[in-house]
Amino acid sequence: MILARVKGNVVASVKYPCYEGQRLLIVQPIDEKGDDLGDSFLACDTVYAGPGDTVLVQREGNTARQLLGTSLDPFHSVIVGIVDKVSVEIKE
């Protein structure tokens, strides 16, 4: 699981059938201080996250398929939680 922030969303009218009714959000991975880390990507939403939210993202297909549909749907990343607090105890 990685930390990310929701940056926006994507609208698609023509899509593979399993994507019907799914919210597709743009998520930007962040580090433990909240700064951007690497490139953004798309993830399906299961927790009604919105732009500006800090979220937990699973970037792995099996979890995504278990949460979103049957075992034969082509999902890869999924938002699984909205983060309230991140505490780093040991600071360099």
Next chain:
Amino acid sequence: MQLAKVIGTVVATHKHDGLKGYKMMIIQPLTDSLQPSGKPVVAIDSVQAGANDLVHWVSAREATLVMENSFAPVDAAITGIVDDVYVVGGGIKNKEEIFT
């Protein structure tokens, strides 16, 4: 799952049986600001996308799930044609409260 732009097609007459009957496109992965990111890849098309279309696609094992034979040798598949991309500025809400 990522954004990409369709930049061309690939035609192969002699291919693995699992790939027969599927359209292959060359796609250029994009960032959320629609700038190219990384190198183009060949992806299976499941939504009848055409050249210049903005699409979203899936990579890795999941890509092959758009095909009839879910063990076909495929690692990228186009899963939707994108109409709009909305990027909201403003960064993280309540950043000071969350990151301590």
